[in-house]
Amino acid sequence: MRGYLLEESLAWLLRFSGYRLLVHQDQDPVELVTQGDTLRVRGRGALHQVDVLSEFALTPAFSMPVRLFLEAKYYQDRCGLEIVRNAHGVVHDVNENFMTGLGTGPRQRYKYSYALFSTSGFTADAQRYALAHQISLVDLSGASFAWLLGYIGATASSLDRAQKHLPSSTPFPVTWMRTELRRALETSPLRLLSPVSVAEERFKQAAGSAVAEFAAVLRRRSDAELLLGFPSAPFILPLAADDHRRFLEYAEHAEGGASVGAGRP
Secondary structure (H helix, E strand, C coil), X not given: CHHHHHHHHHHHXXXXXXXXXXXXXXXXXXXXXXXXXXXXEXXXXXXXXXXXXXXXXXXXXXXXXXEEEEEEECCCCCECHHHHHXXXXXXXXXXXXXXXXXXXXXXXXXXXXXXXXECCCECHHHHHHHHHHCCEEEECCCHHHHHHHHHHHHHHHHHHHHHHHCCXXXXXXXXXXXXXXXXXXXXXXXXXXXXXXXXXXXXXXHHHHHHHHXXXXXXXXXXXXXXXXXXXXXXXXEEEECCHHHHHHHHHHCCCCCCCCCEEC
């Protein structure tokens, strides 16, 4: 449960860092595929499932639009080499998926990057591999994200208590929970959210209250000044904007190639 809450939280925070969330194939029928409630991206050799996918609002001059895979890991142990190796395989396969088509001319190309978020850090082997292959690693175990992990833990405990109102043989309705959270955070267009029903009213009341409170906490954090950029390099660019909202409004409406002078790197 903590892993699901972390994914939705990071999608929410990414949305306020200058990125547009991609959640359905309707947003790009050429590159994206929706299978049930799962979003996949076409690679050269396979379809790849994603936790969170987004597109940066600004296109750098003389470059392609930047899209970011975001993967969240809520583990007790540090993420190892195999996790980073898989990330490299995915982003390499997706970036290789390009053809001109037959009689249709070249299609829009994107530069896909990959960022791994871990609540327990990364092993030394994973860090070396990520550095060599330009995979961004974000360690959430520090003090900066303590507030987020604390609220995730409290919300997961509340949802666990709410599950007692379900029949013992009924699994926790994860799809319902994520749909309710996306609805509260508006991280997915309402027309794309499939209705999910739960019959047990006492569960819905308890779990719905926990979800609503968690969404309210995240909304209160939407004014945080930190903006994260993931360039085509093995590092992250944090920006502290002089006017956070003005920067995001500018990023959402700026044309490609515009320069940004409102932040302090």
